[in-house]
Amino acid sequence: MKGIQDYYPDHFAHCYGCGRLNEHGHQIKTFWEGEGTLTRFVPKEYHTAIPGFVYGGLLASLIDCHGTGSAALALAKAQGIELSETNAPRCVTASLQVKYLKPTPIGGEIVIKGKIKEVGARKVIVEAELFANGVLCVVGEVVSVLVPDNFGL
Numbered sequence: 001m002k003g004i005q006d007y008y009p010d011h012f013a014h015c016y017g018c019g020r021l022n023e024h025g026h027q028i029k030t031f032w033e034g035e036g037t038l039t040r041f042v043p044k045e046y047h048t049a050i051p052g053f054v055y056g057g058l059l060a061s062l063i064d065c066h067g068t069g070s071a072a073l074a075l076a077k078a079q080g081i082e083l084s085e086t087n088a089p090r091c092v093t094a095s096l097q098v099k100y101l102k103p104t105p106i107g108g109e110i111v112i113k114g115k116i117k118e119v120g121a122r123k124v125i126v127e128a129e130l131f132a133n134g135v136l137c138v139v140g141e142v143v144s145v146l147v148p149d150n151f152g153l
């Protein structure tokens with residue numbers, strides 16, 4: 001199953017967190033799950049803060065790119081955009097807030113769930129919850145803004 005990131009134009013697909021063309025990056029995929037969004041990620045041993053627990057910066061980056069992916073999904077839905085390899089909205093992070101509620105263990109899958117709080121013409125606010133082994137460890141809020149398709153070209 002494809003994530004929204006599989007539809008980003010190539011020139012927007014190099015992000016360290018979510019770019020499918022960044023061989024060194026996380027390459028996360030974000031999907032709709034009901035009215036919410038979903039991203040899964042399995043941390044490696046080297047994503048360590050202290051042995052056994054995930055580095056917080058990695059968790060922030062997962063919430064960041066889950067937020068921009070969720071925002072792109074929400075804009076596509078709100079604006080009736082049919083996703084294709086040359087046609088997907090692309091959002092950039094304007095603001096990222098993260099609260100670490102509990103240490104996040106390494107070992108097993110992380111699940112990030114997103115709730116679309118607000119969708120405007122260009123701005124989307126996404127609330128995120130990050131779970132490890134079913135336990136809520138981190139919450140966040142991402143403000144994303146649509147970038148023009150020719151940005152950087």
Ligand SMILES: CCCCCCCCCCCCCC(=O)SCCNC(=O)CCNC(=O)[C@H](O)C(C)(C)COP(=O)(O)OP(=O)(O)OC[C@H]1O[C@@H](n2cnc3c(N)ncnc32)[C@H](O)[C@@H]1OP(=O)(O)O
Pocket residue numbers: 012015064065068090091092093094095120122123143145147151
């Ligand atoms: C380095 C990457 C650069 C971009 C690459 C794009 C390619 C994709 C790559 C993907 C990488 C993936 C992830 C990464 O790592 S992205 C890397 C980290 N992010 C950045 O470098 C973004 C840098 N900032 C900007 O480029 C501009 O400031 C943006 C584009 C964000 C807005 O400037 P722009 O002039 O376009 O917009 P606007 O002023 O008309 O405002 C529009 C709406 O947004 C609201 N708002 C604005 N700022 C904030 C804020 N801080 N908090 C809350 N809200 C904010 C504003 O009130 C308004 O709301 P409303 O009044 O409509 O309700």
